[in-house]
Amino acid sequence: MRLSSKDWQTLTFATLALAAAACLPFLTAGYWLTIGVTIAMYTVLSTSWALFSGPTHYISLATAAFFGVGAYVVGYGIEHLPYWSLLVIAGVIGAVMAALVGLTTLRLSGVYFVIFTLGLAEFIRQVITWVQNWTGQKGIYVLTSITEAHIYWQLVGLAALVFLTGWLIGRSRLGFALRIIGDDEEVARHSGIRTARAKILLFMVPGAVGAITGAILAPRYVYIEPILAFTPMLSFQVVIMALLGGTGRLWGPIVGVIPFTLLWEAISASFPNQTTLLLGLSFLVIVYLLPRGFVGLIDDIRARAGREALA
Amino acid sequence: MRAVSPVLSLRGVTKRFGGLVAVNGMDFDVAEHEVLGLIGPNGSGKSTTLNLISGALMPTAGTISLRGTPITELPAQDIARRGVSRTFQLVRLLPSMTVLENVKAGAVFGHRRRWGAEADTHAQAMLESVGLGGRGHLRVGQLTYIDTKRVELARCLASDPKVLLLDEWLAGLNPTELEEGIALIRRLRDEGRTVILVEHVMDAIRSLCDRCVVMASGTKIAEGGVSEVLSDPEVIRAYLGDDDA
Numbered sequence: 001m002r003l004s005s006k007d008w009q010t011l012t013f014a015t016l017a018l019a020a021a022a023c024l025p026f027l028t029a030g031y032w033l034t035i036g037v038t039i040a041m042y043t044v045l046s047t048s049w050a051l052f053s054g055p056t057h058y059i060s061l062a063t064a065a066f067f068g069v070g071a072y073v074v075g076y077g078i079e080h081l082p083y084w085s086l087l088v089i090a091g092v093i094g095a096v097m098a099a100l101v102g103l104t105t106l107r108l109s110g111v112y113f114v115i116f117t118l119g120l121a122e123f124i125r126q127v128i129t130w131v132q133n134w135t136g137q138k139g140i141y142v143l144t145s146i147t148e149a150h151i152y153w154q155l156v157g158l159a160a161l162v163f164l165t166g167w168l169i170g171r172s173r174l175g176f177a178l179r180i181i182g183d184d185e186e187v188a189r190h191s192g193i194r195t196a197r198a199k200i201l202l203f204m205v206p207g208a209v210g211a212i213t214g215a216i217l218a219p220r221y222v223y224i225e226p227i228l229a230f231t232p233m234l235s236f237q238v239v240i241m242a243l244l245g246g247t248g249r250l251w252g253p254i255v256g257v258i259p260f261t262l263l264w265e266a267i268s269a270s271f272p273n274q275t276t277l278l279l280g281l282s283f284l285v286i287v288y289l290l291p292r293g294f295v296g297l298i299d300d301i302r303a304r305a306g307r308e309a310l311a
Numbered sequence: 312m313r314a315v316s317p318v319l320s321l322r323g324v325t326k327r328f329g330g331l332v333a334v335n336g337m338d339f340d341v342a343e344h345e346v347l348g349l350i351g352p353n354g355s356g357k358s359t360t361l362n363l364i365s366g367a368l369m370p371t372a373g374t375i376s377l378r379g380t381p382i383t384e385l386p387a388q389d390i391a392r393r394g395v396s397r398t399f400q401l402v403r404l405l406p407s408m409t410v411l412e413n414v415k416a417g418a419v420f421g422h423r424r425r426w427g428a429e430a431d432t433h434a435q436a437m438l439e440s441v442g443l444g445g446r447g448h449l450r451v452g453q454l455t456y457i458d459t460k461r462v463e464l465a466r467c468l469a470s471d472p473k474v475l476l477l478d479e480w481l482a483g484l485n486p487t488e489l490e491e492g493i494a495l496i497r498r499l500r501d502e503g504r505t506v507i508l509v510e511h512v513m514d515a516i517r518s519l520c521d522r523c524v525v526m527a528s529g530t531k532i533a534e535g536g537v538s539e540v541l542s543d544p545e546v547i548r549a550y551l552g553d554d555d556a
């Protein structure tokens with residue numbers, strides 16, 4: 001693979017940004033580290049979500065399903081296996097789940113896909129609840145010596161991996177195929193692109209990443225319950241943040257994640273009982289006012305500036 | 312002369328949409344280097360026939376073979392990979408991409424697959440071959456109508472097709488553009504490409520096609536040399552329009 005000087009610039013900048021982000025735990029251990037974990041978590045989830053949903057325009061609400069399964073892998077496995085191996089297992093299970101969902105739904109239209117993915121998290125949650133009722137359990141304890149800083153560093157590492165994956169896909173045949181599929185699936189098929197295969201492969205990325213994120217976050221919860229691990233709010237927030245930032249660029253979602261997380265912290269502290277309502281409102285506002293997110297806005301401003309410079 | 316096995320052959324190919332038989336028992340062959348005209352009044356089933364060949368639709372009955380191998384059941388992407396390339400009656404380009412990237416879609420995927428610099432070079436060469444060498448950097452929205460048609464054609468050519476399916480590629484062009492369009496397709500013919508040309512423009516059919524198949528209400532009503540077919544009383548009656556109820 002040959003790298004242009006622009007590629008080197010991108011890689012250098014990304015490395016420096018991630019290295020800077022990794023310093024946060026040395027500066028603070030309290031409130032701001034907690035916010036940092038939240039931002040890192042949504043960065044990982046939204047970026048991997050946009051990798052798939054950006055080019056294919058399929059809105060996936062399966063994040064909570066992958067996340068919850070990852071959390072439960074750690075919950076059930078922590079007594080038996082080393083922690084790091086659980087991350088790998090979670091990733092594999094998430095990817096396989098995504099492949100199965102893709103095989104059954106990606107041939108259908110987007111509407112079925114949205115509903116199916118939303119139902120998936122709810123379905124798994126019900127199954128686990130049912131199993132736990134049957135065994136007389138309510139939740140499971142995850143007791144480890146993993147600190148908030150450890151969780152944060154793992155998430156930053158995962159973010160690096162997600163960005164690298166996205167960058168490599170963007171330069172690959174698969175990435176080109178996905179852009180064509182996003183523009184016109186029929187043209188894609190008649191050009192010889194195996195559209196279903198490409199979409200399934202790509203959907204495995206948020207599948208694996210979602211599950212690994214759940215596994216990384218599990219020790220933070222200490223006590224895991226289905227309602228917590230599979231909360232649909234997570235899926236919706238990931239979609240909102242990614243759309244707010246914009247899915248047209250790899251760095252788009254993070255531009256939405258940071259302001260949204262900060263704003264959300266403030267809002268949910270002031271109006272703890274109206275969060276669902278406010279989440280729905282913010283969704284409508286974003287879709288109406290910023291259909292292509294901040295990225296689209298930046299592109300428009302640049303284009304306008306370019307035209308004025310010419311005039 | 313036709314001892315060589317045909318590139319493409321249809322046998323008893325039928326497509327029903329509910330009660331409507333859009334294509335009814337079509338039989339024809341396309342020989343290598345041949346330009347076959349597929350003509351007939353509106354709604355006679357020409358586009359549906361191309362959709363069946365390219366795999367956009369699955370036939371209700373019959374067999375379609377490419378160089379003797381059945382491709383009837385294959386999905387569109389596999390048919391494209393085997394070398395059947397098509398344009399659409401209503402031009403379909405990739406709106407978020409540049410002209411060159413549109414053509415590259417054909418060079419990267421399709422029958423012969425390329426990547427990297429090889430794909431860029433090939434796409435650029437195909438763009439030049441349709442007369443758009445200097446337009447590669449434009450967005451497709453900035454093109455004139457005939458140029459969008461050229462880009463779509465270049466995308467097909469970039470995939471090294473064995474058979475090219477052109478659905479009313481000349482429709483909607485003004486007289487000057489039409490002349491350019493006909494010249495372009497004549498060049499494809501001179502290069503020895505195998506083409507099925509669905510067309511309404513009689514001048515184009517006369518000057519470009521080796522043979523014609525005429526359809527009316529889903530059925531083949533005539534096949535043969537162009538002048539012979541166009542003087543067939545049944546064909547004339549079909550075109551005068553008392554047939555396609």
Ligand SMILES: Nc1ncnc2c1ncn2[C@@H]1O[C@H](COP(=O)(O)OP(=O)(O)O)[C@@H](O)[C@H]1O
Pocket residue numbers: 328331333351352353354355356357358359360
């Ligand atoms: N997808 C479809 N579903 C139902 N009917 C169709 C479909 N496609 C074409 N038809 C019908 O099949 C007939 C042939 O159409 P078409 O092949 O487009 O004709 P042509 O290209 O010769 O003008 C028409 O009556 C048309 O309405």
Ligand SMILES: [Mg+2]
Pocket residue numbers: 357358359400
């Ligand atoms: Mg037609």
